[in-house]
Amino acid sequence: MGDPPLPPDKRARIHKLVDDFFDQEQTADQQNRAIMIKKTLSADVVFLSPKPILPADDIAERHAHAKDIQKKLQSREPGFSLTAIQVAVILTVPLSQLRPNGNLSATTQSLALLKKTLNELVRLSHHYLNRYTDAQFKEDSTNNSTQPPSKKSASVSSKRGSNKRPYTEDEKDGNYKPDDKPRGSATKKAVQKRDGNACVFLRTSNPEVAHIIPVSWNLTDPQIRKTDSLLFAMQTLMAEKNREEDWASTNSRLLADATNPGSSDHPWNAICMNHQLHFWFDRGLIGLKFLGNQPITDDPPMSQVDIQFNWMMRDDRKRARDMHIGGENDSFMDMVTTVRTFQDKNNPAPQLPSQDGIVAALHAKNGVPLVSGRCIKMEVPTGDVSKLQTVLDLQWACVKIATMAGSAGWPEFPPDPDEEGDAAPTAVREWVLEQSVLAMQQPDIPPLQTTTNRPPRGSSPSKTRHDDQARHSSDGSPTKLSLRVQTRDSSPSKVSRTEQSQGQQQQPQARGSENVRPHDM
Incomplete structure (x- = not known):
């Protein structure tokens, strides 16, 4: 059963609003609004009374x-x-x-x-x-x-x-x-x-x-x-x-x-x-109701499905509250x-507390408000219905x-x-936790016997670098390829010069592993 027609006084007020609107100077904005009013009033939309949330008689x-x-x-x-x-x-x-x-x-x-x-x-x-x-x-x-x-x-x-x-x-x-x-x-x-x-x-x-x-x-x-x-x-x-x-x-x-x-x-x-x-x-805040379907073609088999849009009720009380x-x-x-x-109010859009904005939407082509009961038709393969x-x-x-x-x-x-x-x-969860732990671990750097600013006897910066590479290339784990990281803005020569300088000075430093993806290396 459809809604009753508007009372005469409401129709009169709407007529007066339309007359007053067109009596004004017609700017470009008003002309666009007039076009949208025409589209809204002439729009052919499918509407059925919203399906009840509660069962009717039991x-x-x-x-x-x-x-x-x-x-x-x-x-x-x-x-x-x-x-x-x-x-x-x-x-x-x-x-x-x-x-x-x-x-x-x-x-x-x-x-x-x-x-x-x-x-x-x-x-x-x-x-x-x-x-x-x-x-x-x-x-x-x-x-x-x-x-x-x-x-x-x-x-x-x-x-x-x-x-x-x-x-x-x-x-x-x-x-x-x-x-x-x-x-x-x-x-x-x-x-x-x-x-x-x-x-x-x-x-x-x-x-x-x-x-x-x-x-x-x-x-x-x-x-x-x-x-x-x-x-x-x-x-x-x-x-x-x-x-x-x-x-x-x-x-x-x-x-x-x-x-x-x-x-x-x-x-x-x-x-x-x-x-x-x-x-x-x-x-x-939105519920979709399946209304039915009807076949439209046999080859390929396609059907038209009717779906109803509904705004859902919002009650700010707790879901776990005791009921008497x-x-x-x-x-x-x-x-x-x-x-x-x-x-009884036709499932109005919910109002959110403590917000100036409202929950609402309009059809982009005709300006018709999206209300509970609006229906759409969707074509799907019959086997998917x-x-x-x-x-x-x-x-x-x-x-x-x-x-x-x-x-x-x-x-x-x-x-x-x-x-x-x-x-x-x-x-x-376990994998991310593991990566977090690895990020805080110290690398396995060789122990220093004494604190000195000279390289150990019989060693050279190039030999030290070669040993360091051999020690850490034996494990293919991406998280342990972290003592030598070549970033996108570092050239091999820059990395070599930096490591050579560090090898000559032999200043003890705590260097944490850097978790990087292989494609970033």
């Missing part, structure tokens, strides 16, 4: 299940209360998962497994929104990094803070760092070509390629193991109880494939956005009321949980051996 049953879950968990922990994000999980999962035999059933599920599944669903939402830790790690570690041992063990490279090479456009996506660079480049080009090399929502040029599900989920062994450990939570969130095994068998390798790291880096998991929308999307379920001040129903109020739907549906569910619960903080999670935390995969 709130009372979900409320009863929440009370039963809390009561069961209190049998072991008397002071236990569900948190806001756990309540958001209960409001999002399929209802069959809360009923008897469901994975979150307080009636049939064991207490231990019930609590574990609930916590893993919270972890899953965190796993989705925690896409900035890897990028931050790369920023922090670039000053201590040298060439990694291999592509498979680490993917650390200098980024925009490095003086080794300039920042490139490929690095704008904080999480876009596939291990297989040729495939990553091919994916980016394919996505840009598919989307007309423009933001799909605003039609601005030079877009960024935004991943729908973080590509890091399926990138390295530790990350793949972590994602794999959350597959049970995913099937609980995404499928009815009687279909969850089918969902897992169909989609698990799309999201966590140990035999093919980086296999989520394909056009079906990416979309073109301008930089600002990409920034908001990665922070959970039952009684007069029922926190469960308070969350429901907050979300329904947001929906189900994959695109999987990642869009999973993204939609994860961002709903996080934004309903609040925007501040996450619960404390038990230690995870493969946890990326605030750094990166274990192998990368």
Whole structure:
């Protein structure tokens, strides 16, 4: 059902504004604005009422299940209360998962497994929104990094803070760092070509390629193991109880494939956005809803997919706050009321506190504001439709949980051996730590028997230099090729003269190793 027409008084005010505008002296600026007004009023945009965040008719049953879950968990922990994000999980999962035999059933599920599944669903939402830790790690570690041992063990490279090479456009996506660079480049080009090399929502040029599900989920062994450990939570969130095994068998390798790291880096998991929308999307302020698809050609088989844009609610309260379920001040129903109020306003753009700017965007060609409910049509190979739907549906569910619960903080999670935390995969952390230690070590210089300003008997500067070269060229490790570093602005003759002077004077000096890449030597 569409919105009601404007009241007569509002239409009259708009008519008066238009008349007053054209009664003014028509400068070049006003003429351009008049052209844009015409484009805005005549634009043919696709709009459907925003899809609801909350289920429509089963709130009372979900409320009863929440009370039963809390009561069961209190049998072991008397002071236990569900948190806001756990309540958001209960409001999002399929209802069959809360009923008897469901994975979150307080009636049939064991207490231990019930609590574990609930916590893993919270972890899953965190796993989705925690896409900035890897990028931050790369920023922090670039000053201590040298060439990694291999592509498979680490993917650390200098980024925009490095003086080794300039920042490139490929690095704008904080999480876009596939291990297989040729495939990553091919994916980016394919996505840009598919989307007309423009933001799909605003039609601005030079877009960024935004991943729908973080590509890091399926990138390295530790990350793949972590994602794999959350597959049970995913099937609980995404499928009815009687279909969850089918969902897992169909989609698990799309999201966590140990035999093919980086296999989520394909056009079906990416979309073109301008930089600002990409920034908001990665922070959970935007949600994309899969609406449906229809075939358009048979040779090659292509389909048209309908995707709806939605601004997401922002609640500044903590996600881990305790919820009081039952009684007069029922926190469960308070969350429901907050979300329904947001929906009744047609899902407006979120307002960020303590900022003068606002969250908003306009279509570049016609000036139409980007509002919740705006729909786009995307042409994709028919074989990719189900994959695109999987990642869009999973993204939609994860961002709903996080934004309903609040925007501040996450619960404390038990230690995870493969946890990326605030750094990166274990192998990368260990390698960077090793390089930091090597940078502080002293080189293995020959011991001095006495302090003198003359060279030892029977030695010459050239012989001393030759012995030093032989001693350190026996080990091919790049970190030990550091006593003689020829920089780009040093010629061999300058290096030789410097070393000869040092050999003649024999002044004892402490010289630390310099971590440099072989191609910089």
